[in-house]
Amino acid sequence: MTKLKVAVIGCGSIAKHRHIPEYAAQDNVELVAFCDIVAERAQSFANQYGAKAYTSYEQLLQEADIDAVSVCTPNALHAPISIAALEAGKHVLCEKPMATSSEEADAMIAAVEKSGKKLMIAHNQRFVASHVKARQIIASGELGRIYSFRSAFGHGGPEGWSADGANSWFFKKELAFIGAMGDLGVHKTDLLRYLLGEEFVEVAAFVEQAAKENSTVDDSAVCILKSASGIIGTLAASWAYNGSEDNSTVFYAEKGILRLEDDPDYSLIIDYKNGNSERHSLGAIQSNEEGKQTTSHVIEQFIGSIVEDTTPPICGQEGKKSLQVILAALASHDTKQIVRV
Incomplete structure (x- = not known):
């Protein structure tokens, strides 16, 4: 079985407690890269999962062989990082709120349409x-x-x-x-x-x-x-x-x-x-x-939408x-x- 290669951008608490362990629990996922401006955080997870650590998401998107990313950064970075990842041909799971304005949300949705990749917003209450x-x-x-x-x-x-x-x-x-x-x-x-x-x-x-x-x-x-x-x-x-x-x-x-x-x-x-x-x-x-x-079931829903090529349950339009x-x-x-x- 070919595994989906995933990177986590932003290695704070939501990544530590939700995204990373839930990816690790998926048999068809391999965590291959971690990024955080605090190098020690990214390196700690990279050591744990045999992955590579980055402090620049731009460098990660350019160099890493990945299929999808989780964006677990401060809110103001959700849109720019998600758009960059979509433009780089990666599926994106973005933490909430998806953006800081309607204009940013529209730009994210436009990047989905142009790239043909998935965008899911991590609203776990559903x-x-x-x-x-x-x-x-x-x-x-x-x-x-x-x-x-x-x-x-x-x-x-x-x-x-x-x-x-x-x-x-x-x-x-x-x-x-x-x-x-x-x-x-x-x-x-x-x-x-x-x-x-x-x-x-x-x-x-x-x-x-x-x-x-x-x-x-x-x-x-x-x-x-x-x-x-x-x-x-x-x-x-x-x-x-x-x-x-x-x-x-x-x-x-x-x-x-x-x-x-x-x-x-x-x-x-x-x-x-x-x-x-x-x-x-x-x-x-x-x-x-x-x-x-x-x-939270968010990760399994996101991965499922990629594997089955379906629209994620909370897509960009829903997030907006x-x-x-x-x-x-x-x-x-x-x-x-x-x-x-």
Whole structure:
């Protein structure tokens, strides 16, 4: 069996905990190159996997014999590196948010069309077991019409997760572009679009910097979203949930209430209007907390799309749609107005 040769660009925590071990778990993948501006990080992984280390992604793309790359860099570098890799004829798995503007996202999509290669954005929430089942339930009409929702994604902040701790690029606007809304809010935006099966058309938001010192990006945000069919709800993203992580979503529907990742024992709960209820224990959601990390299924989906020559489940167009909601939230905060997506 011919193995797909993969390079990882950016060897921080998301690469260390998700991309690299999940590639290594694929029988048809060989990790052949690692790149990071901190040479020791790239070299450490290169030593572990018998690969080559680089400090320049341009040099890697020019020299390395690879089929695909993971882009695990600061947000501001997602688009330029992804475009360079696509232009070099490589498939690309890019971390979220895919870009820092609609124009960058369009340029990435154009590079896909020109190169004929795959681009997938690493929105892992779609692959959580409770979320997959919830999409089926909502699409079946079992709950009747969906009226509203609330969704949250919050934890104590990236300083406990990032390779650079409190000095992380996550807190620097020139590298991160956006804070908790880009780190966490864009995940939930993508999830809500996936679960509801429709787009958001209006956004109102408060996006604030309140909890983190020496930071130039937001750390607490609350958005009100309205879908094309008139479903309304709230999305909260925060690096200031100083206790346990909250990754819950609740839908309020005609025939009952659907709770996702809102209970420590049951990942999906339905409380019906008629008094009946369902409890499903479908396994833990992915978490950054030590000892609670499970496979994200992102890598297997990406590799599968290459092997089977199918469109990745979160392609560039999908990534852009989720990004646009986040951009609208920023615009709403800046203008103090409701913004159409």
